[in-house]
Amino acid sequence: MTGQALDHYGAVEAGKAADLVLLDRNPLKDIAATRATRAAVLRRQNRWKGPTMDDSEYFLTEAIALARANADHGGRPFGAVVVKDGAVIASGVNEMLATGDPTAHAELGALRAASRALGSPDLSGCAVFASGHPCPMCMAAMRLSGIGAVTYAYSNEDGAPYGLSTAAIYADLAKPFAEQAMHIRHVPQGEPELYADWARKQQAKER
Ligand SMILES: [Zn+2]
Secondary structure, three states, rough: HHHHHHHHHOOOOOOHHHHHHHHHHHHHHHHHHHOOOOOHHHHHOOOOOEEEEEHHHHHHHHHHHHHHHHHHHOOOOEEEEEEEEOOOEEHHHHHHHOOOOOOOOHHHHHHHHHHHOOOOOOOOOEEEEEEEEOOOOHHHHHHHHOOEEEEEOHHHHHHHHOOOOHHHHHHOOOHHHHHHHOOOOOOOOOOOOOHHHHHHHHHHOOO
């Protein structure tokens, strides 16, 4: 992986390669730790002109490298990075098998790490680059957190032969509740003030 990533950095002058050295050891750990990207290097040199297709490909390469490294460590082949202002601020890999957590998807891990890094659940202004087509859970989490753009490399069609597609869930979720595979019930309760009480408490706090 590292050779591939460093090749992407080939355009950056050799003299500035110190920014990139971190990538040349344990990719899983170092990509998560490093904030150095081609864009960040260019910004420091006042040569940053905004994200380019080349940067998109670089961020996807990072996500795929994370996916590969995760698979090499016995995990599922998914990785994701969160990018803000042209730099990677957080990353994640699929940790379902290691943690037994069915929600430990790469994108969710990256969102959690980005929120920690920014000190806020609001991730507007950020973009996600994922190795694979995000599942509906991760797509919804990105929407809820304000992520403005997502780019992925491997499609559901790519994943389908290996049981790595969520196309069927997307199709099911697009149906009315009554027609979906999961039994969804709305059972109203005699607790009408739940939301109103919350709103009053929020207002009291603001005063
Ligand atoms: Zn997911």
